Amino acid sequence: MLRQKVLALYLANSALDSVVVGWSLWDGTGETRRMAGDEDAPPYPTGLHALRDGWRLIQASPLLPHARGEEFDLAYLKYEFLFEQIVETGA
Amino acid sequence: MNDLPLLSAEAMASFAARGFLRFDGVVPEDINRQFLEEMGDIDPPRPGQKMRRTYGEMLARAGVPQVPAGVALAQAYPEGTALKRLLDLPLVSGAIRSLVGEDPVFDHHFLHVTFPPAYHEASGGENVSQHYHQDSTIDPRRAFDIQIMYYPHTVTREMGGTRFLPGSHLRKVSEAAIARYQNIRGQQHMVCEGGTLLFLHSGIWHGGGVNVSDRTRTMFKVRINPSRSQVRQFDVSTLKPQDAQRPIFYLKGPLPNSVEQILMTPEPWHENDTSRLELLNRVKLWRYLTGDPDYDADYWATRLETLADA
Numbered sequence: 002m003l004r005q006k007v008l009a010l011y012l013a014n015s016a017l018d019s020v021v022v023g024w025s026l027w028d029g030t031g032e033t034r035r036m037a038g039d040e041d042a043p044p045y046p047t048g049l050h051a052l053r054d055g056w057r058l059i060q061a062s063p064l065l066p067h068a069r070g071e072e073f074d075l076a077y078l079k080y081e082f083l084f085e086q087i088v089e090t091g092a
Numbered sequence: 093m094n095d096l097p098l099l100s101a102e103a104m105a106s107f108a109a110r111g112f113l114r115f116d117g118v119v120p121e122d123i124n125r126q127f128l129e130e131m132g133d134i135d136p137p138r139p140g141q142k143m144r145r146t147y148g149e150m151l152a153r154a155g156v157p158q159v160p161a162g163v164a165l166a167q168a169y170p171e172g173t174a175l176k177r178l179l180d181l182p183l184v185s186g187a188i189r190s191l192v193g194e195d196p197v198f199d200h201h202f203l204h205v206t207f208p209p210a211y212h213e214a215s216g217g218e219n220v221s222q223h224y225h226q227d228s229t230i231d232p233r234r235a236f237d238i239q240i241m242y243y244p245h246t247v248t249r250e251m252g253g254t255r256f257l258p259g260s261h262l263r264k265v266s267e268a269a270i271a272r273y274q275n276i277r278g279q280q281h282m283v284c285e286g287g288t289l290l291f292l293h294s295g296i297w298h299g300g301g302v303n304v305s306d307r308t309r310t311m312f313k314v315r316i317n318p319s320r321s322q323v324r325q326f327d328v329s330t331l332k333p334q335d336a337q338r339p340i341f342y343l344k345g346p347l348p349n350s351v352e353q354i355l356m357t358p359e360p361w362h363e364n365d366t367s368r369l370e371l372l373n374r375v376k377l378w379r380y381l382t383g384d385p386d387y388d389a390d391y392w393a394t395r396l397e398t399l400a401d402a
Contacts, residue, residue: 009272014364022361025274037221037274037299038255038281073369075263078273080363 004029006086008056010048011078015064018049023078030090048082056084097182098327099190105354107191108377111261111293118183119287124244127174127312130155131203134308137214146211154203156312161200165316168198175312178242187291190326191238192318199237199315206252206303221252222299223271227315230266234380235322237294242312245286251309252301253282254290259359261295262373270297278360282311323383331382340390351378352389368392 011023021043026035045051052058060083099107107113131154135146156175159168165188169176178184188196212219227239247253257279281301282290292298294315303309331351338352347353355374358367372392379387388394 011273011276012363019364021277022363023273023276025272034218034220035274036302037223037271038279038301039221040275041279043275043277073372075366075369075373076265077263077270078276078363079366 002090004031004088004090006030006088008044008051008084008086010043010045010051010082010084012048012080012082015061015080016048017052017058017061017082018047019080020047021045030088051082051084056086059083059085095182096186096189098186098325100327101331101351102349102354104190104326104381105351105378107291107293108381109355109357109374110258110359111296112256112258113187113291114284115183115187115289115291117285117287118289119178119181119242119244121287123174123177123181124286127178127242127244128310130174131310134205137207137211139214141215143207143211143215143217146207146215147205150205151203156201156203159198159201161198163198165196165198168201168314175314184240184289188238188240188316191291191322192316193320193322193325195319197317197319199317201312201314204300204311204313206300206309208303208306208308210306219302219304221255221302223268224255224257224273224276224297224299225268225270226260226263226265226295226297228267228294230264231295232264234377235318236261237315237317239292239294239296239313239315241282241290241292242314243282243284243286243288243290244310244312247282247284247288247309247311248305249281249283250303250305251307252303252305253284253309254298254311255279255281255301256290256292256296256298257359257361259362259370260297261293262370262377263295263297265297273297276361322381324381326381328382334387337388337391337394355389372396 006029007027009025010021013020013022024043028035062079062081103113134150157169169179209219241254257276338347355378356371362370375387375389375393379385
């Protein structure tokens with residue numbers, strides 16, 4: 002059976018080799034149960050390190066122009082990169 | 093009221109920059125004990141009983157009054173109760189006054205309890221932490237509410253104290269839309285002695301931790317609105333006049349501590365470009381709090397406001 006693991010890395014800028022500032026992991030194999038607040042050090046120093054470890058990039062947040070009048074409004078983390086691993090399980 | 097120990101300019105700047113102030117062990121033990129007695133005991137886990145019911149029964153029994161939103165904070169709690177005594181502590185009254193001004197208004201309160209694994213096993217549910225969220229709704233105000241988190245007993249790391257992200261308060265997000273973020277550099281977990289208070293800007297990203305200890309963890313939260321001015325409510329006698337802008341970028345060594353140094357210190361999670369916008373937004377908040385529309389730190393606002401001659 003194939004199962005998916007999804008890793009979200011939030012980076013310091015739009016380059017994949019920039020520093021990880023936030024991260025999340027969901028494990029479709031059921032072997033681990035990750036949750037908010039469970040880790041204070043990132044799993045990789047940069048997004049590139051995740052690639053080198055076998056994670057496949059499946060989505061990167063686009064660079065959008067800044068709407069006039071809203072240039073200084075900040076909301077969500079800006080540089081989101083989603084990765085996956087497809088894992089063979091015995092289930 | 094004038095004798096209240098108001099927050100210093102540096103403490104206020106730290107709140108403006110990071111969105112929180114922490115006071116460890118400041119609530120006397122007799123108030124902590126009284127509070128826990130007023131809350132009452134929590135029943136042991138019962139096989140098959142859902143957590144929602146356990147929580148509901150606990151809230152119904154606890155000695156916390158139902159208080160209508162919008163009443164004066166001074167009228168929210170009966171005299172002699174632990175919560176009234178807590179709010180009347182000079183340190184607490186002074187901090188509330190400094191942050192939200194005179195005549196603060198009660199918004200809501202809640203008794204937050206995280207339960208150890210035995211309760212979740214008995215209920216058949218999963219023992220997980222609370223997602224990151226920002227309380228209430230998208231809040232476009234420059235004004236802000238505060239939330240006081242009260243920890244009446246010792247909280248260890250295993251007990252799942254509140255997790256929060258320093259400096260996240262100026263981001264305009266929509267409640268649990270940020271739940272996707274499990275961990276963020278620089279996040280803090282409340283591990284503290286009994287009687288600790290955490291004052292939060294209402295915009296701070298936070299969530300309850302997972303309790304993997306063998307006892308319940310109790311935290312009481314009260315949200316407070318300003319009803320009058322938030323401008324220059326702190327101890328402005330500690331506000332040093334700003335004679336000139338500091339040198340920026342090209343520095344031969346560290347600069348001395350100051351309000352500017354506090355406001356211009358980034359957080360570990362800051363992105364490269366938006367970190368500068370965070371600093372700019374802190375300048376705008378400091379302008380609001382000091383009533384000084386021309387205030388700037390490290391030239392971030394001045395550069396944008398300097399127009400070429402027509």
